[in-house]
Amino acid sequence: MAILSIKINSMIKINKGDGMKIEGLQYQLANGNWMDCEERTDDFLALCVKYGKVENEIAAIEKLLSGKTMRNDSADWYSNCRVKPAPRPVVKAEMITCSCGCTIPRGIVMNTSTGTSCPECFDRMSL
């Protein structure tokens, strides 16, 4: 079994043996959105143990880390917890100003006989 070290406080940090790391726990709102548990992480984790019918917090965390949501109450449909998903890297397209004068993402720059061009000016620039 992977070594699981848990440090629970306002910012939950969970390290599994393979280096897997989560930044925190989230709980669901009635509108379906997810909120960070933050300083209430300990409380929510305890509720996950209770309503998720697992033995202890480690078992709850293992279940959460496997991508499952866990109940933190028996009442409402949205009474769920999950691990905070890793932030998606924002890929910013590199912008290039072509010979035609337009600024476009590098990926769609076209080469013509008179220099670089955006797709719209391609015909004009190819003359």
Ligand SMILES: [Zn+2]
């Ligand atoms: Zn252009």
